[in-house]
Amino acid sequence: MSSPNPTPPTDPAPHVVVIGGGISGLAAADRLLSAGARVTLLEATDRLGGKLRSGEIEGAPVDLGAESMLARRPEAVDLARSVGLAERLQPPATTSASVWSRGELHAMPKGHVMGVPGDASALAGLLSVEGVARIGREGDLRPAPVGDDVSVGEYVAERLGHEVVDRLVEPLLGGVYAGDAYRISMRAAVPQLYEALRTHDSLLDAVRAIQARAAEHPRTDAVFTGIDGGVGTLPGAVADAVRARGGDIRTEEPVLALTRTAAGWAVRTERETVAADGVIMANPAWSASALLAHESPGASAGLARIEYASMALVTMAFPRAALTALPGLPDGSGFLVPPVDGRTIKAATFSTRKWSWVAESAPELFVLRTSIGRYGEEDQLQHEDAELVGASLRDLGAAVGLAARPVATEVTRWIGGLPQYPVGHPARVARIREAVARLPGLRVCGAPYDGVGIPACIASARRAADEIMATPTLARGTDRGAGE
Structure with a gap:
C-alpha cells in the first residue's frame, strides 16, 4: 500500500x-x-x-457520564489542579450508601474489599443466615491458588458461596465495569486482592491482611472527589x-x-x-x-x-419536598441493585445529597440518576427514552416508595462505553x-x-x-x- x-x-x-x-x-x-x-x-x-460529560437539568449542573474520581491516586487530582481547578475539587457530601436486595434496603456493609469480607458477620442482614454461615466455613476448604489470573466471581463463589457474589460483589463490580463478576479478571479489577492471595491460602485471611495493612497507615482524606460543576x-x-x-x-x-x-x-x-x-x-x-x-x-x-458494555444514565429532577418527605428514602448517596433480583436499574444516585453544588444550584429540586445496562444487556438500551424513564420510576417506587413525577428528565446512552476486563x-x-x-x-x-x-x-x-x-x-x- x-x-x-x-x-x-x-x-x-x-x-x-x-x-x-x-x-x-x-x-x-x-x-x-x-x-x-x-x-x-x-x-x-x-x-x-469521552465518557466525561457535563450538562444541566432544570438549571442544576450535573454529570451525564462519570461523576467522581478516585482521590487516593494522584493523577486525576494533580491534573485538575494543574489546569486551574484546585479550588473546585470537592469530596462527596456523604459517602454512605445502601444495597436494595430482595426488596429491602440494607446499609452498605463495612469492612470488605470490593464486596469480599474479612469477617462473615460484616454481611449479616444482607445475606441469609445460611449465606453468612457459608462464609464462615471457608477455613475448611483446601487452598485454591489464583494462578496467572482468575475470575473474581468464580473464585469468591467457590470460597464463600454464590450469595456473597450475587448480593454484593456483583453490584459493586457492576457499578465500575457494567460487567459480569463471573467473567471479570481479579488480577485486572481487584489487583490488591489478587496479590494478597498469592501469599495466603485463605480468601478471608487475604482480605484481613489487606485490612491490617490499611489499619497500620490510617487515612482521613477522602477516597473520592468531584469537581464543582461536575467532573x-x-x-x-x-x-x-x-x-x-x-x-x-x-x-x-x-x-x-x-x-x-x-x-x-x-x-x-x-x-x-x-x-x-x-x-x-x-x-x-x-x-x-x-x-x-x-x-x-x-x-x-x-x-x-x-469487548465493551453499553449503559444508559437516566437523570431526573423532582420537587425536593416530594423526595425528602419519603419515609422509605435511605440515608446516603443512593443504592446499588444486585442483578440477580431482575430489576431494570443497577443503581440510583441521589445527586442532590451527594454533591453540594447540585443542592446549592437548585434548592427547590431533588436531582437523582439511575443507571441501566450491563454486559450482555444491550437490548434494554434499544427502548425509547420514555420507557427507560418509566422503568426507572417503577423501580424507584418499589425501592423507596417514590410516586412523584419528575419535572425534567435526561437520558444519556453510552453505547460501547465500558471496556470489559x-x-x-x-x-x-x-x-x-x-x-x-x-x-x-x-x-x-x-x-x-x-x-x-x-x-x-x-x-x-x-x-x-x-x-x-x-x-x-x-x-x-x-x-x-x-x-x-
Whole structure:
C-alpha cells in the first residue's frame, strides 16, 4: 500500500499526533507539551471528553457520564489542579450508601474489599443466615491458588458461596465495569486482592491482611472527589490548557488511515494527511484495531477481542419536598441493585445529597440518576427514552416508595462505553503493547488497558507520552529544539 507524501514540518520540535479526545488523549497531549513536543489532537466526534460529560437539568449542573474520581491516586487530582481547578475539587457530601436486595434496603456493609469480607458477620442482614454461615466455613476448604489470573466471581463463589457474589460483589463490580463478576479478571479489577492471595491460602485471611495493612497507615482524606460543576468540566479545562500552550485540537476529524513512512507516520483524515514523528492512540479498542490492521496485525487482532458494555444514565429532577418527605428514602448517596433480583436499574444516585453544588444550584429540586445496562444487556438500551424513564420510576417506587413525577428528565446512552476486563485481560494487554512497541514512535493508552477510572486513564496516557518522548528519534528532536 503506497502512502501519501505529507508536507514535512519545519519546526525542529518533534510532532506527535494524538488520536482521540477523551480524558486519556487530552492528558497525553498535556504531557507531551510539557516534554517539548508539538501536538495535534484529532477527535472523531463533535465534542471532547469521552465518557466525561457535563450538562444541566432544570438549571442544576450535573454529570451525564462519570461523576467522581478516585482521590487516593494522584493523577486525576494533580491534573485538575494543574489546569486551574484546585479550588473546585470537592469530596462527596456523604459517602454512605445502601444495597436494595430482595426488596429491602440494607446499609452498605463495612469492612470488605470490593464486596469480599474479612469477617462473615460484616454481611449479616444482607445475606441469609445460611449465606453468612457459608462464609464462615471457608477455613475448611483446601487452598485454591489464583494462578496467572482468575475470575473474581468464580473464585469468591467457590470460597464463600454464590450469595456473597450475587448480593454484593456483583453490584459493586457492576457499578465500575457494567460487567459480569463471573467473567471479570481479579488480577485486572481487584489487583490488591489478587496479590494478597498469592501469599495466603485463605480468601478471608487475604482480605484481613489487606485490612491490617490499611489499619497500620490510617487515612482521613477522602477516597473520592468531584469537581464543582461536575467532573465533566475537567476535559474542557485540560483542552484550554493544551490550546494555551500551542496544542492543536481538532474535533469532527476522524482518522481514516495510519501509515508508517521513512520519517515517521502519516495520519490521514478526510481533510488532509498529517505528518508525525510519533502517534499516541487514545481511541477505543475497536477503532485502534482498524487503524493498526495493516501496520500491526497482531496488535489489531488483540484489540479486536476487547469487548465493551453499553449503559444508559437516566437523570431526573423532582420537587425536593416530594423526595425528602419519603419515609422509605435511605440515608446516603443512593443504592446499588444486585442483578440477580431482575430489576431494570443497577443503581440510583441521589445527586442532590451527594454533591453540594447540585443542592446549592437548585434548592427547590431533588436531582437523582439511575443507571441501566450491563454486559450482555444491550437490548434494554434499544427502548425509547420514555420507557427507560418509566422503568426507572417503577423501580424507584418499589425501592423507596417514590410516586412523584419528575419535572425534567435526561437520558444519556453510552453505547460501547465500558471496556470489559475478562480473565486473561492483563496478559492480552501485555501482548498488545509488545506488538505496538515494535513500531517506532507509536503507543496506545486509555480505558481498554490499565483501568477504566479517570486516574488510571491519565496514568496510562502519561506512560504513553513518556515512552513516545523517549523514542531516540523524538528525543533527539526535543534536544535540538531546546538548543535553538
